[in-house]
Amino acid sequence: MTDTSNTRSASGEAQGAPRSRLLRLTRYLPLVAPVLLWAVPCWVLLYGGQHWPLPVTLTGTALFALGLIGMPLAMARGHGRRQQDGAAIVGDTLLGAGWVLFTWSVLLGVLLRAALTVAGVGDGQDRARVVAWAILGVTAVLLVWGYAEARRVPRVRRVEVRLPRLGAGLDGTRVALITDTHYGPLDRARWSERVCETVNTLEADLVCHTGDIADGTAERRRAQAAPLGTVQATRARVYVTGNHEYYSEAQGWVDLMDELGWEPLRNRHLLLERGGDTLVVAGVDDVTAESSGLPGHRANLTEALNGADPDLPVLLLAHQPKFIDRAADHGIDLQLSGHTHGGQIWPFHHLVRLDQPALAGLTHHGARTHLYTSRGTGFWGPPFRVFAPSEITLLVLRSPQESAVS
Structure with missing residues (x-):
């Protein structure tokens, strides 16, 4: 009985090691995900070769930083122990807006820029600005439409x-x-x-x-x-x-x-x-x-x-x-x-x-x-x-x- 138990214990430890490492990694997701959600669009829109005027870059960076800090704080106050509806509305809206902006920053940041490069449209800065405005335009349209779809009967x-x-x-x-x-x-x-x-x-x-x-x-x-x-x-x-x-x-x-x-x-x-x-x-x-x-x-x-x-x-x-x-x-x-x-x-x-x-x-x-x-x-x-x-x-x-x- 003792030998069998030890064998099972050793087998369980071997199988459990990768699983425990995976669990440890998933604990970091709440920290990593918000950073990616806001950092990727920030880089694509502001630092991907556009060379915006300094006030535009600083203002945009400040807004992304506000989203990065404000979204998890608002969601914690809204859905945590305090259950504050106003904070939940702010946090949830920022989460949805951030997800749409992140998605289209990745897609258009890669695909549209590649298409413009192949087509020989403008120089690097012109292409970067076209991509940035396209991302902002698509995001705005999808958020307005998506809000109407969510609230309709x-x-x-x-x-x-x-x-x-x-x-x-x-x-x-x-x-x-x-x-x-x-x-x-x-x-x-x-x-x-x-x-x-x-x-x-x-x-x-x-x-x-x-x-x-x-x-x-x-x-x-x-x-x-x-x-x-x-x-x-x-x-x-x-x-x-x-x-x-x-x-x-x-x-x-x-x-x-x-x-x-x-x-x-x-x-x-x-x-x-x-x-x-x-x-x-x-x-x-x-x-x-x-x-x-x-x-x-x-x-x-x-x-x-x-x-x-x-x-x-x-x-x-x-x-x-x-x-x-x-x-x-x-x-x-x-x-x-x-x-x-x-x-x-x-x-x-x-x-x-x-x-x-x-x-x-x-x-x-x-x-x-x-x-x-x-x-x-x-x-x-x-x-x-x-x-x-x-x-x-x-x-x-x-x-x-x-x-x-x-």
């Missing part, structure tokens, strides 16, 4: 999904999906009302919210969430927790949604019956629930399906797409998720794909399991959406026949 995306086990009596069942509303520092009570009014025009049998209702406690964001109580469904309104609920007293959100007339599907299911056929509608807590330390909060699909007829089709609500592996193992017919925001601000979707198996839309997993991932109804943090539009989704469930996505 989402367009309705209609999707038909064919489920081979769905009975004919349930053909045409209408499921409305909203998710990631992220009520937060920017007061969006009126936006929330308009979203709910749009959902009500869909005349859905089932309305689902797959989590991340807000950033902040239920008590603090109650006014923005209250319009959810006006949402109408002919059969049921169901909700599951997202990871952000577990940053903000999740049980308070479960209680508020119950108060507003939504059924929190916390590792449980209900039955939707129509035309003599039955659909199991199940839900699980977010995968981060167990690590939150809240008693009774965890993702448990076996518990959610307990007592359900295994021959019936199952619609599962799970906040994160990564739950799809467990869903496929259980033969779930359709999982509805959010969480990814479609990346929210391009090209952040490349980082999202490192963590999630799907970014947006309808995908197929395992023998019969479909996953629909919404790009989200609201936005998190930076009030911008760039090349990742928000959505309210209407899924029309079809028994075995042709399906299409609009």
